[in-house]
């Protein structure tokens with residue numbers, strides 16, 4: 237019977253999902269019951285009604301073996317005595333049974349509908365809360381975490397938690413009630429047979445659980461192997477352009493096929509294990525039925541048990557087996573559900589250091605746009621020992637253009653990231669119009685005061701219109717057209733058959749680099765920022781696109797404080813101030829002509845680039 241306990245739950249067509257165990261990570265987060273309670277609270281009434289219905293269905297289930305026994309007794313009495321009307325005698329128990337079945341079906345459907353609703357709503361709330369929390373995390377958080385892992389928490393972890401929750405509540409409640417109820421029925425029918433069952437059952441349940449544990453371990457390994465194969469496919473498909481560019485399709489196919497073959501082998505072994513287990517379970521189960529009939533038969537001979545009683549006993553014993561099987565599987569499900577939930581709550585509860593909202597908002601008309609870096613020392617949170625900026629000071633006067641140049645890795649983009657307040661300095665301060673930006677509202681600072689244009693702008697897979705409007709949600713169509721014109725993008729948009737409603741594809745793949753960049757400029761300009769950051773905005777473009785984009789940028793810079801980070805020095809020669817950054821320190825500052833005359837680092841850089849161009 238113990239074998240059957242697990243056997244009942246096996247699904248031969250889906251080896252992959254058999255006996256899965258919780259994914260193990262090094263520091264497993266703890267399940268947070270308080271947060272769970274918060275999510276569950278709005279669903280309490282539905283949950284209570286569902287539990288009552290499930291309880292009712294289970295109680296009815298206990299009645300069924302007794303009624304079946306009654307039916308068998310009527311039948312056997314009629315066949316023995318052949319008196320009275322068969323239909324009349326059998327009518328009552330049959331009708332009772334039929335109405336019981338109908339009521340049970342109704343209750344079961346009711347609680348499944350309600351539980352499904354509760355599960356779906358809790359999962360939806362969980363997803364929304366998690367996504368909200370993720371979007372609010374510090375940029376440093378995303379430096380340390382892989383996007384795939386975060387998406388996994390939103391999808392598979394929530395999914396796993398939801399299905400565990402539904403299964404555990406529904407089946408747990410039903411199984412426990414049924415086991416308790418059926419044991420009472422068994423005892424009432426025959427205390428002697430029940431005693432025998434109580435001795436045999438724990439031994440078999442223990443044996444079944446042990447074999448189940450071994451198979452679970454095997455299944456986990458097979459699952460890990462499937463995940464490994466999926467990882468290979470994911471990498472190849474995600475980087476299909478690189479694979480194509482290096483003509484590495486066959487190699488990727490080979491890598492994938494090796495991993496798939498390994499997982500196939502493991503799943504085949506697992507399949508054999510399950511088959512043997514099921515065969516043994518069947519054997520044990522049948523032996524128990526035989527043993528019950530054998531012992532029950534001898535009790536019948538001594539008139540201590542009726543035929544109906546034996547029938548009831550067999551049916552009730554089967555119900556106990558099924559319920560125990562459910563519970564043994566549910567234990568694994570509880571552990572899996574709790575650890576999936578814990579992984580979700582871990583990020584829901586994470587508090588960012590830089591909040592999105594709160595702080596001073598300077599009214600637009602009084603915002604001058606003077607930026608000052610005062611003795612800033614900074615190292616990235618993921619590399620605390622490595623000081624990227626050391627005592628860095630720089631002032632950007634209002635409506636002037638300041639360019640930062642220097643070797644790769646010198647800390648130029650870090651300066652821009654600090655101004656955007658993606659990170660806070662370890663020492664020193666960044667100020668805007670004399671106010672420490674830590675006092676300012678971060679959403680206002682990024683959303684309205686500063687426009688940011690990077691080397692490889694990312695567009696969203698929607699229309700050009702919506703991409704530009706991303707810079708200022710709620711902007712009118714006219715504002716979008718005006719920003720597009722300012723960015724010099726209007727002409728090419730009009731040449732598309734769908735104009736502004738052209739969908740740009742995932743990350744804007746259907747546009748050229750220069751076109752994408754100009755749409756990104758329009759997106760930054762629509763909010764009319766006082767400060768503009770251009771981080772290598774033309775570096776990825778060819779000479780022709782660069783000219784067009786540069787012209788758009790020059791127009792955009794007018795009347796704003798601009799921080800330009802550039803490799804190509806030709807683009808910054810007209811800047812009001814050029815700063816040379818080396819290893820996190822300012823080593824030179826002045827205008828193009830001053831620095832050339834000085835003959836230092838900048839002059840050397842110009843010299844090198846001119847030589848490269850020749």
Ligand SMILES: Nc1ncnc2c1ncn2[C@@H]1O[C@H](COP(=O)(O)OP(=O)(O)OP(=O)(O)O)[C@@H](O)[C@H]1O
Nearest residue numbers: 379616618619624643644645646647648649650651
């Ligand atoms: N998110 C990050 N986490 C940890 N270290 C980083 C991060 N971003 C940059 N760094 C490190 O900080 C240093 C400065 O990087 P930064 O991008 O500011 O240089 P850069 O002058 O803009 O370089 P490039 O001209 O190549 O873009 C580098 O050593 C880089 O490896």
